[in-house]
Amino acid sequence: SGHNVRLLEGRMPDSKVVVWLVESPVHFSREGGLYTAPDGHDWADNAERFALFSRTVVEIAMNRAGLNWQPEVVHSNDWQTGLVPALLSLEVSRPGTVFSIHNLAYQGVFPYRTFAQLALPAALWSYRSLEYYGKLSFIKGGLVFADRLSTVSPTYAKEIGTPTLGYGLDSLLRYRCDRLTGILNGVDYSVWDPSSDPLIDTPYTAEQPAGKANNKHALQRHFGLPQKATPLLGMVSRMVEQKGIDLVLSAIPKLLDVPFQLVILGSGEKRFEKAALTLAKRYPQQIGVSIGYDESLAHLIEAGADMFLMPSRFEPCGLNQLYSLRYGTLPVVHKTGGLADTVTHTTPQSLKDGTATGFVFEFPDVEGLLWAIKQGLDCYEKSGCWSQVMQHAMHQDFSWGHSARLYLSLYRQAIQDAASI
Numbered sequence: 001s002g003h004n005v006r007l008l009e010g011r012m013p014d015s016k017v018v019v020w021l022v023e024s025p026v027h028f029s030r031e032g033g034l035y036t037a038p039d040g041h042d043w044a045d046n047a048e049r050f051a052l053f054s055r056t057v058v059e060i061a062m063n064r065a066g067l068n069w070q071p072e073v074v075h076s077n078d079w080q081t082g083l084v085p086a087l088l089s090l091e092v093s094r095p096g097t098v099f100s101i102h103n104l105a106y107q108g109v110f111p112y113r114t115f116a117q118l119a120l121p122a123a124l125w126s127y128r129s130l131e132y133y134g135k136l137s138f139i140k141g142g143l144v145f146a147d148r149l150s151t152v153s154p155t156y157a158k159e160i161g162t163p164t165l166g167y168g169l170d171s172l173l174r175y176r177c178d179r180l181t182g183i184l185n186g187v188d189y190s191v192w193d194p195s196s197d198p199l200i201d202t203p204y205t206a207e208q209p210a211g212k213a214n215n216k217h218a219l220q221r222h223f224g225l226p227q228k229a230t231p232l233l234g235m236v237s238r239m240v241e242q243k244g245i246d247l248v249l250s251a252i253p254k255l256l257d258v259p260f261q262l263v264i265l266g267s268g269e270k271r272f273e274k275a276a277l278t279l280a281k282r283y284p285q286q287i288g289v290s291i292g293y294d295e296s297l298a299h300l301i302e303a304g305a306d307m308f309l310m311p312s313r314f315e316p317c318g319l320n321q322l323y324s325l326r327y328g329t330l331p332v333v334h335k336t337g338g339l340a341d342t343v344t345h346t347t348p349q350s351l352k353d354g355t356a357t358g359f360v361f362e363f364p365d366v367e368g369l370l371w372a373i374k375q376g377l378d379c380y381e382k383s384g385c386w387s388q389v390m391q392h393a394m395h396q397d398f399s400w401g402h403s404a405r406l407y408l409s410l411y412r413q414a415i416q417d418a419a420s421i
Helices: 046-061 083-088 112-117 138-145 154-159 170-175 209-222 245-255 270-282 295-304 320-326 337-342 348-352 366-381 383-394 400-419
Strands: 006-011 018-023 073-077 096-101 135-137 148-151 180-182 232-239 261-268 287-291 307-310 330-334 359-361
Touching: 018 046, 046 073, 046 083, 046 112, 073 083, 073 400, 083 096, 083 138, 096 138, 096 400, 112 135, 135 138, 138 170, 148 154, 148 400, 154 180, 154 337, 209 232, 209 295, 209 383, 232 245, 232 270, 232 295, 245 261, 245 270, 245 366, 261 270, 261 295, 270 287, 295 320, 307 320, 307 366, 320 330, 320 337, 320 383, 330 337, 330 366, 330 383, 348 383, 359 366, 366 383
Parallel strands: 073 096, 096 148, 148 180, 232 261, 232 307, 261 287, 307 330, 330 359
Antiparallel strands: 006 018
8 A cells, every 4th residue: 555564562461361452553553542533423535544454464464564473363353354364365384374353343344446456366356255245345355255253252163154143244254164163252350350350349259259249339329329129230331222222121110110220331322322311310219320430430330339230132242141140140031142042041950950040031122121131130039049049150160261262273274274275
Protein backbone atom coordinates (compact mmCIF):
# COMPACT_ATOMS: atom_id res chain seq x y z
CA SER A 1 0.00 0.00 0.00
CA GLY A 2 3.04 2.24 -0.19
CA HIS A 3 3.01 2.97 3.55
CA ASN A 4 5.96 2.28 5.79
CA VAL A 5 5.23 -0.26 8.48
CA ARG A 6 7.40 -0.72 11.55
CA LEU A 7 7.52 -3.72 13.86
CA LEU A 8 7.88 -2.88 17.54
CA GLU A 9 9.17 -5.62 19.84
CA GLY A 10 8.16 -5.99 23.48
CA ARG A 11 7.41 -8.63 26.07
CA MET A 12 4.25 -9.66 27.86
CA PRO A 13 4.33 -8.27 31.42
CA ASP A 14 6.12 -10.60 33.89
CA SER A 15 6.87 -13.04 31.08
CA LYS A 16 9.48 -14.06 28.51
CA VAL A 17 6.89 -14.10 25.73
CA VAL A 18 7.92 -11.79 22.89
CA VAL A 19 5.24 -9.61 21.31
CA TRP A 20 5.51 -7.79 17.99
CA LEU A 21 3.24 -4.83 17.36
CA VAL A 22 2.51 -3.53 13.88
CA GLU A 23 2.98 0.24 13.75
CA SER A 24 1.35 2.11 10.88
CA PRO A 25 0.12 5.47 12.24
CA VAL A 26 -2.02 6.23 9.18
CA HIS A 27 -4.00 3.03 9.84
CA PHE A 28 -3.96 2.59 13.59
CA SER A 29 -3.07 5.82 15.39
CA ARG A 30 -6.45 7.55 15.80
CA GLU A 31 -9.07 8.47 18.36
CA GLY A 32 -11.89 5.94 18.85
CA GLY A 33 -11.88 2.16 19.15
CA LEU A 34 -9.99 -0.64 17.47
CA TYR A 35 -12.83 -1.37 15.03
CA THR A 36 -15.11 1.66 15.34
CA ALA A 37 -14.86 5.44 15.07
CA PRO A 38 -15.84 7.69 18.02
CA ASP A 39 -19.40 7.88 16.56
CA GLY A 40 -19.76 4.11 17.04
CA HIS A 41 -19.71 3.25 13.32
CA ASP A 42 -17.09 0.95 11.75
CA TRP A 43 -14.05 2.76 10.40
CA ALA A 44 -14.61 3.30 6.64
CA ASP A 45 -11.12 1.90 5.89
CA ASN A 46 -11.35 -1.26 8.03
CA ALA A 47 -10.73 -3.51 5.02
CA GLU A 48 -7.50 -1.65 4.23
CA ARG A 49 -6.41 -1.55 7.90
CA PHE A 50 -6.82 -5.29 8.48
CA ALA A 51 -5.49 -6.27 5.04
CA LEU A 52 -2.30 -4.36 5.89
CA PHE A 53 -2.11 -6.09 9.29
CA SER A 54 -2.69 -9.52 7.66
CA ARG A 55 -0.03 -8.92 5.01
CA THR A 56 2.46 -7.97 7.73
CA VAL A 57 1.65 -11.20 9.60
CA VAL A 58 2.28 -13.17 6.38
CA GLU A 59 5.71 -11.50 5.93
CA ILE A 60 6.66 -12.45 9.51
CA ALA A 61 5.29 -15.97 9.01
CA MET A 62 7.41 -16.45 5.88
CA ASN A 63 10.56 -15.04 7.54
CA ARG A 64 10.65 -11.98 5.28
CA ALA A 65 10.42 -9.35 8.03
CA GLY A 66 14.08 -9.26 9.00
CA LEU A 67 13.51 -11.16 12.26
CA ASN A 68 15.48 -14.23 11.17
CA TRP A 69 12.69 -16.42 12.53
CA GLN A 70 9.80 -18.47 11.19
CA PRO A 71 6.90 -19.89 13.23
CA GLU A 72 5.65 -23.46 12.89
CA VAL A 73 2.02 -22.35 13.33
CA VAL A 74 0.12 -19.13 12.66
CA HIS A 75 -3.06 -18.84 14.72
CA SER A 76 -5.40 -16.11 13.48
CA ASN A 77 -8.72 -15.06 14.98
CA ASP A 78 -11.95 -13.70 13.47
CA TRP A 79 -12.51 -11.85 10.20
CA GLN A 80 -9.88 -9.20 10.89
CA THR A 81 -7.13 -11.78 10.23
CA GLY A 82 -9.08 -14.01 7.84
CA LEU A 83 -6.81 -13.03 4.95
CA VAL A 84 -3.77 -14.58 6.69
CA PRO A 85 -4.55 -18.28 5.94
CA ALA A 86 -5.72 -17.29 2.42
CA LEU A 87 -2.49 -15.44 1.55
CA LEU A 88 -0.33 -18.13 3.19
CA SER A 89 -2.07 -20.79 1.07
CA LEU A 90 -0.27 -19.28 -1.96
CA GLU A 91 3.20 -19.66 -0.35
CA VAL A 92 5.64 -22.56 -0.66
CA SER A 93 6.80 -24.29 2.57
CA ARG A 94 4.50 -22.26 4.77
CA PRO A 95 3.71 -22.73 8.49
CA GLY A 96 0.58 -24.59 9.63
CA THR A 97 -2.50 -22.39 10.04
CA VAL A 98 -5.24 -22.38 12.69
CA PHE A 99 -8.24 -20.04 12.47
CA SER A 100 -10.55 -19.38 15.45
CA ILE A 101 -14.13 -18.14 15.21
CA HIS A 102 -15.20 -16.15 18.27
CA ASN A 103 -18.51 -14.92 16.84
CA LEU A 104 -19.62 -15.90 13.33
CA ALA A 105 -22.09 -13.00 13.18
CA TYR A 106 -19.15 -10.68 12.34
CA GLN A 107 -17.75 -11.59 8.93
CA GLY A 108 -15.93 -8.62 7.36
CA VAL A 109 -17.90 -8.44 4.11
CA PHE A 110 -17.01 -5.65 1.63
CA PRO A 111 -17.98 -4.78 -1.99
CA TYR A 112 -16.01 -6.24 -4.94
CA ARG A 113 -14.28 -2.91 -5.56
CA THR A 114 -12.54 -3.37 -2.19
CA PHE A 115 -11.02 -6.63 -3.48
CA ALA A 116 -9.64 -4.70 -6.45
CA GLN A 117 -8.45 -1.75 -4.32
CA LEU A 118 -6.57 -4.07 -1.98
CA ALA A 119 -4.81 -5.63 -5.00
CA LEU A 120 -5.37 -9.12 -3.64
CA PRO A 121 -4.16 -12.03 -5.81
CA ALA A 122 -6.69 -12.70 -8.60
CA ALA A 123 -6.56 -16.43 -7.75
CA LEU A 124 -8.46 -15.67 -4.53
CA TRP A 125 -11.53 -14.28 -6.35
CA SER A 126 -13.78 -17.33 -6.62
CA TYR A 127 -16.66 -18.78 -4.66
CA ARG A 128 -14.17 -21.41 -3.49
CA SER A 129 -12.08 -18.68 -1.85
CA LEU A 130 -12.92 -15.10 -0.82
CA GLU A 131 -15.92 -14.37 -3.03
CA TYR A 132 -19.26 -14.38 -1.17
CA TYR A 133 -22.35 -13.61 -3.30
CA GLY A 134 -20.37 -11.12 -5.40
CA LYS A 135 -18.70 -9.52 -2.39
CA LEU A 136 -15.38 -9.95 -0.60
CA SER A 137 -15.57 -11.95 2.66
CA PHE A 138 -12.55 -11.73 4.97
CA ILE A 139 -13.77 -14.51 7.26
CA LYS A 140 -14.01 -16.96 4.35
CA GLY A 141 -10.23 -16.64 3.99
CA GLY A 142 -9.87 -18.34 7.36
CA LEU A 143 -12.75 -20.80 6.97
CA VAL A 144 -11.67 -22.05 3.53
CA PHE A 145 -7.87 -22.05 3.80
CA ALA A 146 -6.81 -22.72 7.41
CA ASP A 147 -5.47 -26.21 8.09
CA ARG A 148 -7.52 -26.38 11.29
CA LEU A 149 -10.54 -24.42 12.50
CA SER A 150 -11.60 -23.88 16.08
CA THR A 151 -14.35 -22.11 17.90
CA VAL A 152 -14.89 -21.34 21.55
CA SER A 153 -17.19 -24.18 22.70
CA PRO A 154 -18.15 -27.67 21.53
CA THR A 155 -21.86 -26.78 21.24
CA TYR A 156 -21.18 -23.59 19.22
CA ALA A 157 -19.05 -25.72 16.86
CA LYS A 158 -22.20 -27.73 16.10
CA GLU A 159 -24.52 -24.70 16.00
CA ILE A 160 -22.52 -22.82 13.31
CA GLY A 161 -23.11 -25.77 10.99
CA THR A 162 -26.87 -25.03 11.08
CA PRO A 163 -28.77 -22.40 9.04
CA THR A 164 -29.92 -20.68 12.27
CA LEU A 165 -26.45 -19.76 13.54
CA GLY A 166 -24.35 -20.33 10.41
CA TYR A 167 -25.11 -16.84 9.01
CA GLY A 168 -24.89 -18.06 5.41
CA LEU A 169 -21.66 -20.01 5.97
CA ASP A 170 -23.18 -23.18 7.46
CA SER A 171 -22.71 -25.31 4.32
CA LEU A 172 -19.00 -24.36 4.17
CA LEU A 173 -18.63 -25.22 7.87
CA ARG A 174 -20.41 -28.54 7.39
CA TYR A 175 -18.04 -29.25 4.47
CA ARG A 176 -15.03 -28.58 6.74
CA CYS A 177 -16.46 -30.11 9.92
CA ASP A 178 -13.69 -32.74 10.08
CA ARG A 179 -11.24 -29.83 10.61
CA LEU A 180 -13.38 -27.94 13.16
CA THR A 181 -12.99 -28.29 16.95
CA GLY A 182 -14.81 -26.53 19.78
CA ILE A 183 -12.52 -25.59 22.69
CA LEU A 184 -13.90 -23.65 25.65
CA ASN A 185 -12.27 -20.41 26.71
CA GLY A 186 -10.59 -20.63 30.10
CA VAL A 187 -10.85 -18.31 33.09
CA ASP A 188 -7.96 -16.50 34.72
CA TYR A 189 -8.60 -17.46 38.33
CA SER A 190 -5.85 -15.08 39.48
CA VAL A 191 -8.31 -12.29 38.54
CA TRP A 192 -11.67 -14.02 39.13
CA ASP A 193 -11.66 -15.85 42.46
CA PRO A 194 -13.60 -14.78 45.57
CA SER A 195 -10.86 -16.03 47.91
CA SER A 196 -8.37 -13.44 46.62
CA ASP A 197 -10.39 -10.79 44.74
CA PRO A 198 -9.28 -7.30 45.87
CA LEU A 199 -12.32 -5.66 44.24
CA ILE A 200 -14.96 -7.29 46.46
CA ASP A 201 -16.08 -6.42 49.99
CA THR A 202 -15.15 -9.67 51.80
CA PRO A 203 -13.24 -12.71 50.54
CA TYR A 204 -14.91 -16.14 50.84
CA THR A 205 -14.44 -19.73 49.64
CA ALA A 206 -16.53 -22.83 49.01
CA GLU A 207 -15.35 -24.14 52.38
CA GLN A 208 -16.10 -20.83 54.17
CA PRO A 209 -18.93 -19.20 52.19
CA ALA A 210 -20.20 -16.92 54.99
CA GLY A 211 -18.40 -13.85 53.57
CA LYS A 212 -20.70 -13.91 50.53
CA ALA A 213 -23.46 -12.30 52.65
CA ASN A 214 -21.25 -9.23 53.29
CA ASN A 215 -20.78 -8.80 49.54
CA LYS A 216 -24.54 -9.01 49.08
CA HIS A 217 -25.06 -6.23 51.65
CA ALA A 218 -22.34 -4.12 49.97
CA LEU A 219 -24.05 -4.62 46.59
CA GLN A 220 -27.46 -3.71 48.02
CA ARG A 221 -25.94 -0.58 49.59
CA HIS A 222 -24.31 0.38 46.28
CA PHE A 223 -27.68 0.36 44.51
CA GLY A 224 -29.66 1.77 47.46
CA LEU A 225 -31.70 -1.43 47.83
CA PRO A 226 -33.02 -2.62 51.23
CA GLN A 227 -30.46 -4.89 52.90
CA LYS A 228 -32.47 -8.03 53.41
CA ALA A 229 -32.09 -11.75 52.77
CA THR A 230 -34.30 -11.72 49.67
CA PRO A 231 -32.80 -13.48 46.59
CA LEU A 232 -30.69 -11.01 44.56
CA LEU A 233 -30.34 -11.49 40.79
CA GLY A 234 -27.41 -9.90 38.95
CA MET A 235 -26.64 -9.18 35.32
CA VAL A 236 -23.48 -7.75 33.70
CA SER A 237 -24.00 -7.52 29.96
CA ARG A 238 -23.98 -5.62 26.72
CA MET A 239 -27.52 -4.34 26.26
CA VAL A 240 -28.23 -5.91 22.87
CA GLU A 241 -30.70 -8.55 21.68
CA GLN A 242 -27.99 -11.23 21.40
CA LYS A 243 -27.59 -11.06 25.18
CA GLY A 244 -31.35 -11.35 25.85
CA ILE A 245 -31.63 -8.05 27.75
CA ASP A 246 -35.09 -7.60 26.20
CA LEU A 247 -36.18 -10.94 27.72
CA VAL A 248 -35.06 -9.78 31.17
CA LEU A 249 -36.84 -6.41 30.82
CA SER A 250 -40.06 -8.19 29.77
CA ALA A 251 -39.86 -10.91 32.42
CA ILE A 252 -39.20 -8.73 35.47
CA PRO A 253 -42.64 -7.04 35.74
CA LYS A 254 -44.20 -10.54 35.73
CA LEU A 255 -42.16 -11.49 38.81
CA LEU A 256 -43.12 -8.61 41.08
CA ASP A 257 -45.44 -10.73 43.23
CA VAL A 258 -42.48 -12.80 44.50
CA PRO A 259 -39.73 -11.37 46.70
CA PHE A 260 -36.53 -10.71 44.72
CA GLN A 261 -34.10 -7.93 43.87
CA LEU A 262 -32.29 -7.31 40.57
CA VAL A 263 -29.16 -5.32 39.72
CA ILE A 264 -27.98 -4.68 36.15
CA LEU A 265 -24.66 -3.26 34.92
CA GLY A 266 -24.24 -2.69 31.19
CA SER A 267 -24.55 -0.47 28.17
CA GLY A 268 -25.61 -0.85 24.56
CA GLU A 269 -28.70 0.10 22.59
CA LYS A 270 -30.30 3.28 23.92
CA ARG A 271 -33.82 1.77 23.94
CA PHE A 272 -32.71 -0.98 26.34
CA GLU A 273 -30.72 1.42 28.54
CA LYS A 274 -33.79 3.65 28.78
CA ALA A 275 -36.19 0.77 29.52
CA ALA A 276 -33.89 -0.55 32.28
CA LEU A 277 -33.59 2.89 33.93
CA THR A 278 -37.38 3.33 33.75
CA LEU A 279 -37.90 -0.03 35.53
CA ALA A 280 -35.40 0.93 38.25
CA LYS A 281 -37.18 4.25 38.76
CA ARG A 282 -40.57 2.53 39.00
CA TYR A 283 -39.41 -0.15 41.46
CA PRO A 284 -36.58 1.46 43.48
CA GLN A 285 -36.97 -1.06 46.32
CA GLN A 286 -36.31 -3.99 44.00
CA ILE A 287 -34.27 -2.93 40.98
CA GLY A 288 -30.94 -1.13 40.60
CA VAL A 289 -29.39 -0.21 37.22
CA SER A 290 -25.97 1.20 36.36
CA ILE A 291 -25.31 2.18 32.72
CA GLY A 292 -21.70 1.85 31.55
CA TYR A 293 -18.92 -0.53 32.48
CA ASP A 294 -17.22 -0.57 35.86
CA GLU A 295 -14.73 -3.36 36.56
CA SER A 296 -15.01 -3.27 40.37
CA LEU A 297 -18.81 -3.17 40.24
CA ALA A 298 -18.75 -6.17 37.85
CA HIS A 299 -16.71 -8.08 40.45
CA LEU A 300 -19.02 -7.01 43.29
CA ILE A 301 -22.09 -8.19 41.32
CA GLU A 302 -20.43 -11.59 40.77
CA ALA A 303 -19.68 -11.82 44.50
CA GLY A 304 -22.87 -10.25 45.91
CA ALA A 305 -25.66 -11.65 43.75
CA ASP A 306 -27.29 -15.02 44.43
CA MET A 307 -28.12 -15.75 40.79
CA PHE A 308 -26.61 -14.46 37.55
CA LEU A 309 -28.86 -13.89 34.52
CA MET A 310 -27.40 -14.81 31.12
CA PRO A 311 -30.34 -15.50 28.77
CA SER A 312 -28.29 -15.00 25.55
CA ARG A 313 -30.00 -15.95 22.29
CA PHE A 314 -26.61 -17.31 21.19
CA GLU A 315 -23.32 -17.33 23.07
CA PRO A 316 -20.21 -18.80 21.41
CA CYS A 317 -18.55 -19.34 24.81
CA GLY A 318 -19.41 -16.75 27.45
CA LEU A 319 -17.21 -15.95 30.44
CA ASN A 320 -19.57 -14.43 32.99
CA GLN A 321 -21.28 -17.76 33.66
CA LEU A 322 -17.82 -19.22 34.41
CA TYR A 323 -16.99 -16.38 36.81
CA SER A 324 -20.42 -16.83 38.43
CA LEU A 325 -19.82 -20.53 39.08
CA ARG A 326 -16.57 -19.75 40.90
CA TYR A 327 -18.31 -17.06 42.99
CA GLY A 328 -21.20 -19.37 43.92
CA THR A 329 -23.62 -17.09 42.07
CA LEU A 330 -25.81 -19.62 40.29
CA PRO A 331 -26.18 -18.93 36.55
CA VAL A 332 -29.60 -18.79 34.86
CA VAL A 333 -28.83 -19.48 31.19
CA HIS A 334 -30.38 -20.30 27.82
CA LYS A 335 -29.23 -23.69 26.50
CA THR A 336 -26.92 -22.48 23.73
CA GLY A 337 -23.22 -22.49 22.81
CA GLY A 338 -20.81 -22.35 25.73
CA LEU A 339 -23.67 -21.84 28.20
CA ALA A 340 -25.00 -25.31 27.36
CA ASP A 341 -21.50 -26.76 27.78
CA THR A 342 -20.73 -25.24 31.17
CA VAL A 343 -23.95 -25.06 33.23
CA THR A 344 -25.96 -28.13 34.31
CA HIS A 345 -29.63 -27.66 35.17
CA THR A 346 -30.67 -28.46 38.74
CA THR A 347 -33.01 -31.46 38.92
CA PRO A 348 -33.49 -34.12 41.63
CA GLN A 349 -31.17 -36.34 39.55
CA SER A 350 -28.39 -33.78 38.99
CA LEU A 351 -28.58 -32.82 42.68
CA LYS A 352 -28.15 -36.45 43.60
CA ASP A 353 -25.19 -37.12 41.30
CA GLY A 354 -23.44 -33.84 42.17
CA THR A 355 -23.54 -32.23 38.72
CA ALA A 356 -26.16 -29.48 39.27
CA THR A 357 -24.62 -26.00 38.90
CA GLY A 358 -27.44 -23.66 37.79
CA PHE A 359 -30.73 -23.27 35.93
CA VAL A 360 -31.06 -23.86 32.19
CA PHE A 361 -33.99 -23.14 29.85
CA GLU A 362 -34.48 -24.50 26.33
CA PHE A 363 -36.04 -21.70 24.26
CA PRO A 364 -34.96 -18.06 24.32
CA ASP A 365 -38.31 -16.52 25.21
CA VAL A 366 -39.81 -14.75 28.21
CA GLU A 367 -41.65 -17.89 29.38
CA GLY A 368 -38.44 -19.92 29.37
CA LEU A 369 -36.52 -17.30 31.31
CA LEU A 370 -39.35 -16.89 33.86
CA TRP A 371 -39.52 -20.66 34.33
CA ALA A 372 -35.76 -20.89 35.00
CA ILE A 373 -35.77 -17.92 37.41
CA LYS A 374 -38.66 -19.52 39.32
CA GLN A 375 -36.76 -22.82 39.45
CA GLY A 376 -33.89 -20.86 40.98
CA LEU A 377 -36.14 -19.08 43.48
CA ASP A 378 -37.66 -22.44 44.53
CA CYS A 379 -34.21 -23.90 45.14
CA TYR A 380 -33.21 -20.75 47.08
CA GLU A 381 -36.12 -21.33 49.47
CA LYS A 382 -34.77 -24.82 50.26
CA SER A 383 -31.44 -24.20 51.95
CA GLY A 384 -30.39 -27.83 51.38
CA CYS A 385 -30.84 -27.46 47.63
CA TRP A 386 -29.12 -24.08 47.43
CA SER A 387 -25.99 -24.84 49.44
CA GLN A 388 -25.50 -28.10 47.55
CA VAL A 389 -25.70 -26.48 44.09
CA MET A 390 -23.50 -23.60 45.28
CA GLN A 391 -20.84 -26.11 46.39
CA HIS A 392 -20.95 -27.94 43.04
CA ALA A 393 -20.68 -24.63 41.18
CA MET A 394 -17.72 -23.31 43.19
CA HIS A 395 -15.75 -26.52 42.67
CA GLN A 396 -15.96 -26.39 38.85
CA ASP A 397 -12.58 -25.91 37.16
CA PHE A 398 -12.54 -23.91 33.94
CA SER A 399 -8.91 -22.79 34.15
CA TRP A 400 -6.81 -22.54 30.97
CA GLY A 401 -4.77 -25.71 31.61
CA HIS A 402 -7.26 -28.09 30.02
CA SER A 403 -8.04 -25.82 27.03
CA ALA A 404 -4.32 -25.15 26.45
CA ARG A 405 -3.66 -28.88 26.04
CA LEU A 406 -6.42 -29.09 23.41
CA TYR A 407 -4.91 -26.12 21.51
CA LEU A 408 -1.49 -27.79 21.58
CA SER A 409 -2.87 -30.87 19.91
CA LEU A 410 -4.62 -28.66 17.32
CA TYR A 411 -1.29 -26.95 16.59
CA ARG A 412 0.41 -30.32 16.11
CA GLN A 413 -2.30 -31.36 13.64
CA ALA A 414 -1.92 -28.08 11.71
CA ILE A 415 1.86 -28.57 11.46
CA GLN A 416 1.31 -32.09 10.06
CA ASP A 417 -1.36 -30.82 7.64
CA ALA A 418 1.00 -28.13 6.26
CA ALA A 419 3.90 -30.58 5.98
CA SER A 420 1.81 -33.03 3.95
CA ILE A 421 0.87 -30.48 1.25
